[in-house]
Amino acid sequence: MAQVLRPLKGTFLQEDFPDLIVGLAEPDDSAVYRIDGNRAIISTTDFFPPVVDSPYDFGAIAAANALSDVYAMGGRPLMAINLVAFPDGLDMEILSEILRGGADKVKEAGAVIAGGHTITDKEPKYGLSVTGEVELDKLLLKSGAKVADKLILTKPLGVGVITTALKQGVIADNFLQNAVRSMSRLNNIASQLAVKHNVHAMTDITGYSLLGHGHEMAHLSHVGLRIEFNRLNWLDGALSYAEQDIFPGGMNRNQDYFAKWTKFEGNFADFQKQLLFDPQTSGGLLMAVDPTVADELLHDLVSYGEDAFYVGDVIEGDGELIVRDV
Numbered sequence: 001m002a003q004v005l006r007p008l009k010g011t012f013l014q015e016d017f018p019d020l021i022v023g024l025a026e027p028d029d030s031a032v033y034r035i036d037g038n039r040a041i042i043s044t045t046d047f048f049p050p051v052v053d054s055p056y057d058f059g060a061i062a063a064a065n066a067l068s069d070v071y072a073m074g075g076r077p078l079m080a081i082n083l084v085a086f087p088d089g090l091d092m093e094i095l096s097e098i099l100r101g102g103a104d105k106v107k108e109a110g111a112v113i114a115g116g117h118t119i120t121d122k123e124p125k126y127g128l129s130v131t132g133e134v135e136l137d138k139l140l141l142k143s144g145a146k147v148a149d150k151l152i153l154t155k156p157l158g159v160g161v162i163t164t165a166l167k168q169g170v171i172a173d174n175f176l177q178n179a180v181r182s183m184s185r186l187n188n189i190a191s192q193l194a195v196k197h198n199v200h201a202m203t204d205i206t207g208y209s210l211l212g213h214g215h216e217m218a219h220l221s222h223v224g225l226r227i228e229f230n231r232l233n234w235l236d237g238a239l240s241y242a243e244q245d246i247f248p249g250g251m252n253r254n255q256d257y258f259a260k261w262t263k264f265e266g267n268f269a270d271f272q273k274q275l276l277f278d279p280q281t282s283g284g285l286l287m288a289v290d291p292t293v294a295d296e297l298l299h300d301l302v303s304y305g306e307d308a309f310y311v312g313d314v315i316e317g318d319g320e321l322i323v324r325d326v
């Protein structure tokens with residue numbers, strides 16, 4: 001994606017848009033544009049083909065995923081626009097259920113769907129373009145992680161493995177329902193708690209996997225991350241499907257690209273390494289937080305019902321990732 005976007009950097013010069021706080025220079029979860037003083041609007045979009053069979057759940061997951069990039073900046077969503085692709089001849093009731101799932105999620109977020117656009121396409125796709133707001137002194141970037149920070153993740157991992165098991169027809173129903181619940185969950189409360197506890201850096205874990213998004217945070221913060229494999233939480237079923245080599249194609253692409261920054265220390269089976277490159281849909285927030293407030297933040301997250309856990313800490317470096325099995 002970064003390569004495809006390169007022509008933008010020739011057309012739009014950073015210095016010509018001083019109010020564009022995030023967008024042209026370092027990549028982050030959303031674009032941020034100052035409107036006056038300390039106030040800024042946030043803009044982001046995401047859409048994709050169905051990840052589950054239930055149209056309603058798909059709509060809810062796609063909306064939670066798109067809204068998450070606003071939460072990853074420490075912001076609040078204000079309004080959203082539906083982005084829809086739908087095949088000619090497919091039952092319109094399916095589309096209506098997708099939109100209902102998305103609308104319920106946007107309503108839960110306290111925002112409003114204010115329009116949309118539909119095109120005809122062979123495969124359904126759904127997502128949102130989201131506009132939000134943030135106070136600039138509370139803006140949370142991928143950069144900002146400091147050596148000795150603790151790393152907290154707010155949702156379990158293994159979404160790609162679970163949705164691939166679904167596509168292969170081998171998923172157990174309780175495992176699927178559990179994963180749907182996790183993917184549908186908004187990152188709103190986690191984001192508010194991160195702002196309250198002055199987290200140093202934050203991003204959400206989505207298609208590039210824990211190590212891919214972790215690398216971005218490490219690289220942009222000019223630090224390294226040390227991940228403790230035994231601390232990681234996995235969706236029920238993810239470990240056993242991974243052991244049966246049930247991975248989405250995106251895992252290999254992530255591993256091919258991000259493995260060069262990753263060092264595994266200890267004894268890891270191949271499937272354990274591959275799990276760390278598993279692409280997530282609507283994953284949790286990865287936070288780098290000062291060690292003096294980390295316990296309090298984690299306690300708050302858990303008491304608000306988040307499946308939050310420590311994943312490791314920030315070390316010296318420049319984008320490197322170390323994964324330990326101790």
Ligand code: CO
Pocket residue numbers: 028029068069072203204205206
């Ligand atoms: Co993101």
Ligand code: CO
Pocket residue numbers: 029045046069206
């Ligand atoms: Co995104």
